[in-house]
Amino acid sequence: MMLTLFEFIPPSLDYLLLAPFLVVLGTACLGILVEAFVPRKPRFIVQLVLAVLGLIMALVLIVWNWGSPNLADPWSDVIISGTVMIDGPTMAFWALLFGFGLLAIILFAERNLHAGATSFTSSAASVPGSNAETEAADAGLVHTEVFPLAIFALSGAGLLVAANDLLVLFIGLEILSLPLYVMVGLARHRRVVSQEASLKYFLLGAMASAILLFGVAFLFGHTGSFDYAALSRGVTFSFGDSLLLAGIALIGVGLLFKIGAVPFHSWVPDVYQGAPTPVTAFMSVCTKTAAVAAFLRLFYAGLGGMRLTWQPVLAGVAILTILVGSIIAINQMDIKRVLAYSAVSHAGFILVPLVGAATLTSGMMPGTASSVASIMFYLVAYGFAALGAFAIVTLVRSQGREVTDLAAWAGIGKRDPVIAVIFLIFLLSMAGIPLTAGFVGKYIAFVAAWQGGYWWLAMAGVLGAIIAVYIYVRVVQIMFFKDPDGPTATITQAGPATWIVMILCVIGTVAFGIVPGPLLDLLQSVSTFILPAGS
Amino acid sequence: MTSLYLILAVILFSIGLIGFLIRRNALVVFMCVELMLNACNLLFVAFSNHHGILDGQMAAFFVMVVAAAEVVIGLSIIVMITRTRRSTSVDAGTVLKG
Numbered sequence: 147m148m149l150t151l152f153e154f155i156p157p158s159l160d161y162l163l164l165a166p167f168l169v170v171l172g173t174a175c176l177g178i179l180v181e182a183f184v185p186r187k188p189r190f191i192v193q194l195v196l197a198v199l200g201l202i203m204a205l206v207l208i209v210w211n212w213g214s215p216n217l218a219d220p221w222s223d224v225i226i227s228g229t230v231m232i233d234g235p236t237m238a239f240w241a242l243l244f245g246f247g248l249l250a251i252i253l254f255a256e257r258n259l260h261a262g263a264t265s266f267t268s269s270a271a272s273v274p275g276s277n278a279e280t281e282a283a284d285a286g287l288v289h290t291e292v293f294p295l296a297i298f299a300l301s302g303a304g305l306l307v308a309a310n311d312l313l314v315l316f317i318g319l320e321i322l323s324l325p326l327y328v329m330v331g332l333a334r335h336r337r338v339v340s341q342e343a344s345l346k347y348f349l350l351g352a353m354a355s356a357i358l359l360f361g362v363a364f365l366f367g368h369t370g371s372f373d374y375a376a377l378s379r380g381v382t383f384s385f386g387d388s389l390l391l392a393g394i395a396l397i398g399v400g401l402l403f404k405i406g407a408v409p410f411h412s413w414v415p416d417v418y419q420g421a422p423t424p425v426t427a428f429m430s431v432c433t434k435t436a437a438v439a440a441f442l443r444l445f446y447a448g449l450g451g452m453r454l455t456w457q458p459v460l461a462g463v464a465i466l467t468i469l470v471g472s473i474i475a476i477n478q479m480d481i482k483r484v485l486a487y488s489a490v491s492h493a494g495f496i497l498v499p500l501v502g503a504a505t506l507t508s509g510m511m512p513g514t515a516s517s518v519a520s521i522m523f524y525l526v527a528y529g530f531a532a533l534g535a536f537a538i539v540t541l542v543r544s545q546g547r548e549v550t551d552l553a554a555w556a557g558i559g560k561r562d563p564v565i566a567v568i569f570l571i572f573l574l575s576m577a578g579i580p581l582t583a584g585f586v587g588k589y590i591a592f593v594a595a596w597q598g599g600y601w602w603l604a605m606a607g608v609l610g611a612i613i614a615v616y617i618y619v620r621v622v623q624i625m626f627f628k629d630p631d632g633p634t635a636t637i638t639q640a641g642p643a644t645w646i647v648m649i650l651c652v653i654g655t656v657a658f659g660i661v662p663g664p665l666l667d668l669l670q671s672v673s674t675f676i677l678p679a680g681s
Numbered sequence: 682m683t684s685l686y687l688i689l690a691v692i693l694f695s696i697g698l699i700g701f702l703i704r705r706n707a708l709v710v711f712m713c714v715e716l717m718l719n720a721c722n723l724l725f726v727a728f729s730n731h732h733g734i735l736d737g738q739m740a741a742f743f744v745m746v747v748a749a750a751e752v753v754i755g756l757s758i759i760v761m762i763t764r765t766r767r768s769t770s771v772d773a774g775t776v777l778k779g
Binding site (some may be wrong): 270271273274313316317320324327328331337338339341342343344345346348349352353355356357359360362363364366367370371372416419420 | 701751755757762771775
């Protein structure tokens, strides 16, 4: 056989198009240097400014690139030997990831709630309850590693959404996951729970990655290439279709795990509950967005031809996810677990238009929102609501500690109506009540599924949405109409960081609920995946 | 020939997966994950040989690097939790409901 070992073709790169991703990666690396060389006192503020500036710069570069002629041209040199694809959806998902990531990182910086410290432990290495821990807390040490960790996770997410190659998909997923495993274990209070959540997330996440990798190996065996383009050509191979089907199933399991779909959702409530709340906010939005985006590109661009095979299976997963998420959420007594199960049900609602696969290539009626655009809109709506809701969870406290027990939340609406009403707006958006972004998101999601021929799935989604409303009605009822019996929590005065996040989330939720048109048109214009002709 | 490697890889992967599900020591569970990754590596190299291209062998190197990074993170998390709980069992003193 001929091995073209010495024929090296340097990959062509369009650095301007890659710039948003490179800036985020560079910011993370700079963060490590800051950690090493900047003295302890100013380190926190330097890390924060660096992280915020880096992400803002990435967002500016995305706006700069928006509508770039190269973005929509499959023959442009934006791909690195076909491994990374920077097209409309990549730019849109980058904007989502880095925008919401920025909000979450601002939330990390809140220091008013712990008498000058953040939500993160002073000394992650010390045993909970030990003298070393107390000393570190008394000395006022602050964990600043969490900023570069979060930015590394974001850069992994950025790579994941641009991955046009199975190996890059795996690497991106790992760069996203590894920092998250650590971040989950960094809570200041309830550290034992936090560490346990970290261990659980790590072990289950590592298993999911291994399963995904096994699927990658199968698909590689089937096509002889890691390229999505080769995958879409459906090169058949002497092993027949069994390798292909097994590979798709295994990769699907790995990605559905990250999305948090039933039956791979068991980690979601535990990890969301144990993680420091700002990290939960970060994960609930950014991990889901990145995993959904990777799933979309692989299954639409790479495996679009196999649509009739995977659609029915995913339809079942979507219905199960919506039902299990909504029904279990109803009898949870911990607000973070309620929000976690609600995140599971949202994963199901996102899968509904994904299964519908209403795209221009599959005969979608022009003028309606395609599946990709409706998923993007749903993620925007969900992102604002989830980030805002978790931001408020950080405020509800008793004796300086977060109180997540719903019983202690009783009557909060009477004690601090402003915060309670803001929380109500986020809950209404998650429930999908009209005039919020969540309603528009659910509506166009179901329409896209209907357009794709999955009318029964859309109907099931509507039924599921009605069940899911009860989750939020119950929380509202506890907050506003129930008189407290037993210990109660109060709302701590938020610092500027939390206020910024809350106000932006309220604006986003309400504005996109009342005037969704412009955003929808914008997302629609960048919703077509491009598949390179392949090598 | 390749199908023999395929069978071996599936067996290795299954041992890893079953071990992951039934063993209770966090370190052993973690080793099972590594076994699963190694099954993938074997498969990459076997398919690479079968197709006569080097992509799969290159992939094996990537996987090794990722696995090494995962070991660093994983062992530190396990050490942390062992010091807290004085046990490496994944069941001892669990607080989260699952």
